[in-house]
Amino acid sequence: MVAQNFRHALFCALITLIIAWPIMGLKLTAVGTEITVVGASAFTWIAVALAAVIVFLFQLFRDKVMVGLGAVTILDRLADREPLPDEKRLRLENIGLVLLIAVALIWPFFVSRGAVDLATLVLIYIMLALGLNVVVGLAGLLDLGYVAFYAVGAYTFALLSNYWGASFWMALPIGALLAALFGLVLGFPVLRLRGDYLAIVTLGFGEIIRILLNNWTSVTGGPNGIGGIPDPTLFGMEFGRRVKEEGNTSFHETFGIAYSSEHKVIFLYLIALVLAIFTAFVIRRLMRMPVGRSWEALREDEIAARSLGLSRTGVKLSAFTIGAFFAGFAGTVFASKQGFISPESFVFLESAIILAIVVLGGMGSQLGVILAAIAVTILPELAREFSEYRMLIFGAAMVLMMVWRPQGLLPMRRRHIKLKAGG
Amino acid sequence: MQDLLYFCQQLINGLTIGSTYALIAIGYTMVYGIIGMINFAHGEIYMIGAYTALIAITGLATLGIAWLPLVLLVALICAVIVSSSMGWAVERVAYRPVRGRHRLIPLISAIGMSIFLQNYVHLSQGSRNIGFPALIDGGFQLGGDESFQLSISWIQITIFVTTFICMSALSVFISRSRIGRACRAVSQDLGMANLLGIDTNRIISATFVIGAALAAVAGLLLGMYYGSVDPLFGFIAGLKAFTAAVLGGIGSIPGAMLGGLILGIAEAMTSGYLSGEYKDVISFSLLILILLFKPTGLLGKPEVEKI
Amino acid sequence: MLEVQNLSMRFGGLLAVDQVSLDVREHEIVSIIGPNGAGKTTVFNCMSGFYRPTGGKILLDGKEIQGKPDYRISRLGLVRTFQHVRLFNRMTVVENLMVAQHRHLNTNLLSGLVATPNYRAREQKALDRASYWLERVGLQELANRDAGNLAYGQQRRLEIARCMVTEPRLLMLDEPAAGLNPAETRELNQLIISLKEDYNVSVVLIEHDMSLVMDISDRINVISQGRPLATGTPEEVRNNDEVIKAYLGEA
Numbered sequence: 001m002v003a004q005n006f007r008h009a010l011f012c013a014l015i016t017l018i019i020a021w022p023i024m025g026l027k028l029t030a031v032g033t034e035i036t037v038v039g040a041s042a043f044t045w046i047a048v049a050l051a052a053v054i055v056f057l058f059q060l061f062r063d064k065v066m067v068g069l070g071a072v073t074i075l076d077r078l079a080d081r082e083p084l085p086d087e088k089r090l091r092l093e094n095i096g097l098v099l100l101i102a103v104a105l106i107w108p109f110f111v112s113r114g115a116v117d118l119a120t121l122v123l124i125y126i127m128l129a130l131g132l133n134v135v136v137g138l139a140g141l142l143d144l145g146y147v148a149f150y151a152v153g154a155y156t157f158a159l160l161s162n163y164w165g166a167s168f169w170m171a172l173p174i175g176a177l178l179a180a181l182f183g184l185v186l187g188f189p190v191l192r193l194r195g196d197y198l199a200i201v202t203l204g205f206g207e208i209i210r211i212l213l214n215n216w217t218s219v220t221g222g223p224n225g226i227g228g229i230p231d232p233t234l235f236g237m238e239f240g241r242r243v244k245e246e247g248n249t250s251f252h253e254t255f256g257i258a259y260s261s262e263h264k265v266i267f268l269y270l271i272a273l274v275l276a277i278f279t280a281f282v283i284r285r286l287m288r289m290p291v292g293r294s295w296e297a298l299r300e301d302e303i304a305a306r307s308l309g310l311s312r313t314g315v316k317l318s319a320f321t322i323g324a325f326f327a328g329f330a331g332t333v334f335a336s337k338q339g340f341i342s343p344e345s346f347v348f349l350e351s352a353i354i355l356a357i358v359v360l361g362g363m364g365s366q367l368g369v370i371l372a373a374i375a376v377t378i379l380p381e382l383a384r385e386f387s388e389y390r391m392l393i394f395g396a397a398m399v400l401m402m403v404w405r406p407q408g409l410l411p412m413r414r415r416h417i418k419l420k421a422g423g
Numbered sequence: 424m425q426d427l428l429y430f431c432q433q434l435i436n437g438l439t440i441g442s443t444y445a446l447i448a449i450g451y452t453m454v455y456g457i458i459g460m461i462n463f464a465h466g467e468i469y470m471i472g473a474y475t476a477l478i479a480i481t482g483l484a485t486l487g488i489a490w491l492p493l494v495l496l497v498a499l500i501c502a503v504i505v506s507s508s509m510g511w512a513v514e515r516v517a518y519r520p521v522r523g524r525h526r527l528i529p530l531i532s533a534i535g536m537s538i539f540l541q542n543y544v545h546l547s548q549g550s551r552n553i554g555f556p557a558l559i560d561g562g563f564q565l566g567g568d569e570s571f572q573l574s575i576s577w578i579q580i581t582i583f584v585t586t587f588i589c590m591s592a593l594s595v596f597i598s599r600s601r602i603g604r605a606c607r608a609v610s611q612d613l614g615m616a617n618l619l620g621i622d623t624n625r626i627i628s629a630t631f632v633i634g635a636a637l638a639a640v641a642g643l644l645l646g647m648y649y650g651s652v653d654p655l656f657g658f659i660a661g662l663k664a665f666t667a668a669v670l671g672g673i674g675s676i677p678g679a680m681l682g683g684l685i686l687g688i689a690e691a692m693t694s695g696y697l698s699g700e701y702k703d704v705i706s707f708s709l710l711i712l713i714l715l716f717k718p719t720g721l722l723g724k725p726e727v728e729k730i
Numbered sequence: 731m732l733e734v735q736n737l738s739m740r741f742g743g744l745l746a747v748d749q750v751s752l753d754v755r756e757h758e759i760v761s762i763i764g765p766n767g768a769g770k771t772t773v774f775n776c777m778s779g780f781y782r783p784t785g786g787k788i789l790l791d792g793k794e795i796q797g798k799p800d801y802r803i804s805r806l807g808l809v810r811t812f813q814h815v816r817l818f819n820r821m822t823v824v825e826n827l828m829v830a831q832h833r834h835l836n837t838n839l840l841s842g843l844v845a846t847p848n849y850r851a852r853e854q855k856a857l858d859r860a861s862y863w864l865e866r867v868g869l870q871e872l873a874n875r876d877a878g879n880l881a882y883g884q885q886r887r888l889e890i891a892r893c894m895v896t897e898p899r900l901l902m903l904d905e906p907a908a909g910l911n912p913a914e915t916r917e918l919n920q921l922i923i924s925l926k927e928d929y930n931v932s933v934v935l936i937e938h939d940m941s942l943v944m945d946i947s948d949r950i951n952v953i954s955q956g957r958p959l960a961t962g963t964p965e966e967v968r969n970n971d972e973v974i975k976a977y978l979g980e981a
Contacts, residue, residue, distance in 0.1 A: 018505055019508050019512055022479075022501070024547045027547065027548060028549075040547075190711065190714070193714055196460065207662075211704050286843075290828075293821070296821055297829040301817070303780070303816060304818065306800045307804055307810055307816075308801075308809065308832075309801045309832070310832065359531055388546065391542045391545075392539060392546060398534065398539075419870065419873055
């Protein structure tokens with residue numbers, strides 16, 4: 001047994017060297033028109049060697065290490081905590097929610113412009129992740145082209161404003177509905193497919209939309225994108241220094257305060273906040289409604305769900321469409337925040353990030369997803385020197401989560417329903 | 424006459440690309456046939472094969488070795504060893520621990536792996552695309568006139584011949600060798616094969632290694648054919664190869680070959696007659712249409728829903 | 731009420747079910763028995779719409795229903811259980827029952843979002859019905875437990891309760907006693923009879939447990955190798971030479 005373990009450990013260490021050494025240790029470098037191979041720094045060599053040693057030791061003492069890991073149960077205790085009694089929990093939740101919203105409303109007035117901007121981005125990701133959570137977490141449909149609906153929302157606003165001068169408030173519902181319509185039309189044929197095929201097909205759809213945006217230059221501006229997307233207005237008040245649209249007034253003049261570019265940023269943040277809260281609220285309600293239950297039923301056992309009279313297509317389509325709707329929402333806000341959009345913002349990687357948020361937070365769990373969205377967006381900003389490692393870490397985290405904690409960091413907790421005593 | 428020549432040219436180009444798709448598709452189809460999951464990271468393994476081959480070629484050139492057969496052989500061996508090891512490691516780390524769980528879990532793990540590997544190469548080798556030396560250049564004219572020449576290049580011939588050799592070797596291996604027979608048994612019924620004393624873990628590992636090795640071959644060939652590599656090189660190619668696998672009938676090895684060739688031709692025709700920009704759109708549309716109307720593919724077995 | 735005429739089902743070269751006929755009247759328990767692989771579950775799958783039969787007719791109140799999609803057949807009041815229990819494992823026991831009642835609920839999205847009185851009333855009614863059936867099958871203590879965490883016998887009962895909350899006309903039970911101990915089987919026996927007596931449901935039963943079948947069935951159909959072998963009351967079937975030869979003798 002020991003000898004076998006030793007051989008296996010040695011083999012694993014060797015494999016580690018093989019997969020790490022050439023790619024990390026030998027860097028292809030262009031010198032003029034020629035390319036040469038340059039050995040990496042001593043640090044890399046040591047790191048590769050160290051990795052091999054670690055793999056060797058881990059494999060050698062695998063059983064003991066795994067037992068040790070099993071003893072780390074802090075997270076489990078967090079997850080498997082006894083649910084509080086309903087009334088108490090409700091009260092606590094309500095207080096917490098009110099406090100949270102109050103803080104979220106007030107804090108932008110005390111921090112820097114950059115922080116507010118980042119917070120807006122976080123809120124956009126929260127909307128996206130909550131929407132995808134419906135599709136992936138609740139309905140169990142792996143949608144890898146989710147970013148396409150985000151793009152539909154963003155481009156709808158950009159095009160409407162460019163060609164017909166539509167305002168943010170007009171574009172918001174149109175963008176979301178159009179995204180939902182896209183979800184409906186695209187979803188209808190593909191939702192019959194099995195889970196893994198569905199993943200690939202949605203990925204294909206996402207790519208098709210991006211390629212079309214990139215190449216339909218006459219309408220979408222191709223890779224150059226569309227600029228000049230207007231900021232939202234507050235009852236016809238603009239936030240710019242000068243009024244652009246005729247008939248509008250300017251915010252700072254109306255209130256007789258000095259112009260500040262921060263007003264606009266804060267206003268946009270507040271809009272995003274309201275929309276994110278709206279999204280969370282609506283989805284929370286949906287989860288507890290018949291439609292939400294049928295999503296989960298279909299995820300758990302499609303055949304049983306059908307045997308009880310649930311139409312597979314109808315249920316899946318509703319999840320897909322509602323998910324797309326909120327992506328369209330987020331897309332409109334995004335377009336308004338950036339003022340400029342191009343196909344580059346809607347690549348597969350973006351879908352992968354949103355998926356990572358849902359997976360890390362805990363599929364189905366709203367609180368988990370919101371926290372994960374905050375973490376995934378803010379952490380790379382805090383540790384800028386590591387920001388290029390962001391996607392590497394995401395990828396690794398997705399694998400690790402699936403292996404060790406597929407239910408996510410903060411798994412969904414089921415609501416307890418009190419039945420009448422004695423039936 | 425000229426139209427016909429043009430058509431033939433597109434056909435040759437399509438068959439070239441298609442046969443490399445077929446090589447990559449084998450990896451998808453074998454893994455799917457055995458454990459029923461889409462190995463999303465397979466495209467990245469192919470990309471790593473291409474990078475390794477390029478590193479080997481450049482390294483040899485730095486050492487002053489330029490005898491073509493030796494360079495190709497060394498590049499091929501290096502690529503196959505690194506990619507196979509990668510395939511083996513990926514299965515051990517990301518797939519084996521989640522095998523048998525809810526079907527979304529291995530898939531998400533695979534996507535994570537794919538992102539990880541892409542960025543692993545990105546961080547180690549940079550994100551720019553790097554020129555791949557055209558080791559085998561030249562070709563010959565098959566006919567035509569002043570305005571259009573039907574030509575076939577040596578690299579295209581190399582691709583055909585190599586693909587043919589690999590596929591034949593694979594077929595012999597699957598039908599004759601012990602591991603090949605075990606592979607077939609495992610793909611019929613994993614649990615039963617296990618009961619019969621087949622070490623299914625070993626067979627699954629072997630499947631990943633074989634698929635990765637073929638992908639590495641494709642990496643070297645396509646690297647030379649396209650003339651450059653970058654870390655995203657594997658993503659689209661992987662999707663195309665997956666399409667090929669589905670087109671032919673996932674789980675079926677002859678299907679993967681057929682699917683690869685059809686897809687290659689469809690793409691070449693789109694590039695030749697419409698625009699190169701839309702060739703990806705065509706292959707994705709083809710994938711979607713196939714899945715909608717004949718999800719079992721051209722050569723796949725129909726599946727009866729088990730209740 | 732339900733009539734199956736010359737039902738055939740072919741998978742490629744395999745004729746799994748060949749000319750099987752069956753009729754179920756109101757207020758009746760009909761059993762299908764036969765050796766393993768005789769095609770009993772395939773008959774069920776055709777009746778519940780999971781398979782589209784390759785031949786024959788299935789009539790409900792004289793109207794053809796064969797080949798209709800499964801969820802439509804279920805909405806006509808033909809509901810089934812499965813040989814291997816199929817629950818929504820990561821949902822609670824109550825939620826399992828609520829899902830089943832979606833047709834009795836107000837599924838309009840808007841009325842749900844603003845919780846109209848009608849929506850709330852229907853939701854409450856469904857909860858009451860769920861609660862009633864949980865008590866009936868002895869699971870009310872476990873109402874908020876995840877269904878996947880129940881013991882096997884409890885899962886079986888929950889599956890039947892989940893069918894019953896849909897208020898079906900005909901219940902199809904696929905080997906409900908499989909994996910149950912003798913005490914549990916007796917309870918199940920009682921439950922099935924009560925479904926017929928007290929809730930006016932007809933039952934079609936596939937079962938291996940002969941004592942259960944003989945005890946509670948009004949009529950029995952025997953199939954062997956996809957073909958009908960005999961049909962009649964338990965007494966008749968028990969004394970049928972062919973059945974004894976082909977089925978009981980073999981066992």
